[in-house]
Amino acid sequence: MTIADDAPLAPVVDEEEAARARRDRINRIAKWTLPSLVMVFSILAWHLYVTINDIPHYILPGPMLVAQSIIDDWGLLWPAMLTTTRLTVLALLFAILGGVALAVAFTQSRWAEMSFFPYAVILQVTPVVAIAPLLQIYVESAFLAALLCAWIVAFFPILSNTTIGLKSADHNLEDLFTIYGATRWQRLRYLAAPSALPYFLGGLKIAGGLALIGAVVAEFVIGRAGTGLGLASTLLEASYRFNFGRLYAALILISTMGIVIFAITSLISHLALRKWHESALNRDT
Amino acid sequence: MTPIAQRPPLLTMSHIEKTFSGDVVALKDMNLTVNEGDFLSLLGPSGCGKSTVLRLISDLMHPTRGKINWVGGQGSDDLGVVFQEPTLMPWATVAQNVFLPFRLKGVSYASVRDDIFEALKLVGLENFQAAYPRELSGGMKMRVSIARAMVTKPRLILMDEPFAALDEITRFKLNNDLLELKAAIDCTVIFVTHSVFESVFLSDRIVVMAARPGRVIHELEVDTPYPRHEDFRTSAEYAAHTRAASEALGEAIGVAA
Incomplete structure (x- = not known):
């Protein structure tokens, strides 16, 4: 029996491993970008809240x-x-x-x-x-x-x-x-x-x-x-x-x-x- | 190899008794003469005081009664010890771990660099000097531990079930290597084990101990000459020796029960 004849010629790609590598890459970026985005949006929301509602600065400064x-x-x-x-x-x-x-x-x-x-x-x-x-x-x-x-x-x-x-x-x-x-x-x-x-x-x-x-x-x-x-x-x-x-x-x-x-x-x-x-x-x- | 009867004595234990608090008699009237060049196995069920014997010899514990006598006195370099665990310092490299016995004697690293290399070469790890223990497999860690025990070229090496935690393939390999090592550095070994097969393969003297109270009940000689190789494990001679040792151990367990 010859197994070699049936072997695929293209390099084998393990779907699971590829998915894991992709996930790791995304995680590495998200670890920094997500908290930064949260901060930017919070400050923005804070600014809008103060200006729209006309909150006096001695209660909450913008x-x-x-x-x-x-x-x-x-x-x-x-x-x-x-x-x-x-x-x-x-x-x-x-x-x-x-x-x-x-x-x-x-x-x-x-x-x-x-x-x-x-x-x-x-x-x-x-x-x-x-x-x-x-x-x-x-x-x-x-x-x-x-x-x-x-x-x-x-x-x-x-x-x-x-x-x-x-x-x-x-x-x-x-x-x-x-x-x-x-x-x-x-x-x-x-x-x-x-x-x-x-x-x-x-x-x-x-x-x-x-x-x-x-x-x-x-x-x-x-x-x-x-x-x-x-x-x-x-x-x-x-x-x-x-x-x-x-x-x-x-x-x-x-x-x-x-x-x-x-x-x-x-x-x-x-x-x-x-x-x-x-x-x-x-x-x- | 000198026949056992003609070997000069290295260490004698006479009428040793060790009683722990709570009146637990760990050893009773233990007599044993260890000769220069012996590969002596202490074989017995758990609780028979095998490890206690090693602790007494290494002076970590003192006998309640009786005396341990080093013939010609004990020098500071006379003892090497291998525990059941590799017992390496995780923060130190392989070379630094092997350097430990010298460091504690105040010897500089530069002056023993070659000894450390030689010891590591004997256990096949000369290319791992800069590795940390966590990078090594269980068998490799044990090799480092053995290299550390023999780097000072001690007269006596004590081994307390060093291969018990390893898988069988690794254990067989280390058994073979240990015999080569012993021949290479020409020392005496006391080897504690509960494996009949291991004791027969390795040693030329098997001392069988029984528990409660711990004592010697049999002594066997394995007269197959060294070097012993893997084919010894399948020989008729080996089978005969393991049968004799098994019977002695069976008696030890029977006596204890």
């Missing part, structure tokens, strides 16, 4: 007015944004330093963990809004008080995730390190730290968002007493003055900051894990 405010008030908004950014980034930085250092201490010493972990939890579960006024009394600099607030909020997910991560090393690898006589430092450096990396980066993503939230809350509470701090203080002040154009402008900038922080922490996580971790894998099919 998108044009908000855009105008961003441009006109840039001299005011830009320094405010810098302050909020500094607050957020510093809080996140200290959260990383404190969270990782404490997590390492916890995993190196059971006694340290037993003694201090409950207090880290208490610090976390006490609403930062309730602590802020106290900090305002005891800490002279408004910036420093706000920084402390944002730090308290951001630090816990780093501590908690890193602690779990440092303990998550493969047990057989632990045994292997023991057999080869690894020192404490080698165990931490070559086993516990890489095992903890995905957990730490997960914590970092959460902490990035929380640092911004902490900064905004702190500015609301602490910046109120005329000590204009950053964007959130500007937003609050604009609301007192019924300057809704500026209020919306500040809101948009805060939201943009949140998006940028999320994008940066996601990118860091992707770059650090793409070679080996399951979470960063692109499935072939």
Whole structure:
């Protein structure tokens, strides 16, 4: 029996695979274009709603007015944004330093963990809004008080995730390190730290968002007493003055900051894990 | 190959007893002499303390009673271990994984680059040095694990059911390769398994253990000389040895029940 004689001469096209490739291509484009379209239409609808119904700007400013405010008030908004950014980034930085250092201490010493972990939890579960006024009394600099607030909020997910991560090393690898006589430092450096990396980066993503939230809350509470701090203080002040154009402008900038922080922490996580971790894998099919 | 009786002893276990909390007796009056050059299989049902023996030898655990004695003392390079899982570091490349035993001794990568290449070449993975474990198949990961265990040229390699999770075709292939490897680096192997066939094909000594309490009940010798090839699996000799080992194992299970 000769099968070759019956074989088709044209290259075989698998309909299912071709359809899948087509779908993937469309998905790749749609992932960006669809949300962009939604945004364009929303802004358009917002603009039409405001102009057709003649909504006064102190109830809902139109998108044009908000855009105008961003441009006109840039001299005011830009320094405010810098302050909020500094607050957020510093809080996140200290959260990383404190969270990782404490997590390492916890995993190196059971006694340290037993003694201090409950207090880290208490610090976390006490609403930062309730602590802020106290900090305002005891800490002279408004910036420093706000920084402390944002730090308290951001630090816990780093501590908690890193602690779990440092303990998550493969047990057989632990045994292997023991057999080869690894020192404490080698165990931490070559086993516990890489095992903890995905957990730490997960914590970092959460902490990035929380640092911004902490900064905004702190500015609301602490910046109120005329000590204009950053964007959130500007937003609050604009609301007192019924300057809704500026209020919306500040809101948009805060939201943009949140998006940028999320994008940066996601990118860091992707770059650090793409070679080996399951979470960063692109499935072939 | 030196006959078993003439091999110098490498390690002796005398009157070993291990009792876990809750009065579980894992091992009772265990006596075993491992000779230089042995390929020794520990064969027995689950719960007979096979893995406990390996943990005691690798000093991850200490006997409740009795003594383990390395003849001529134990050097830091004397032991290599292969677990049931490949146990590789997923964040490190194949070469870095094999480098681990040296790294933990503070040896620089440059000075052992050739040893790492040689070890990987012996397991047929010299072209995968820069690959990450997730890019490898189960059998290849196990080969990396074996390369890591032997890269320091240890006197004794402990293997705890290393091929149990692999498919039969891969397992047969790795069985053959393991025999070649052992001949190439001239070491002693203690191999834990619950497969009669695997123990007969690989080893020249089979120590059969029974459970509750874990102890040695039989010792068999497989006198077929190395090198053994795939045709050994279908020989009458092999059949006779597997029958003897099966009977011993049957007794071990019967005794335990």
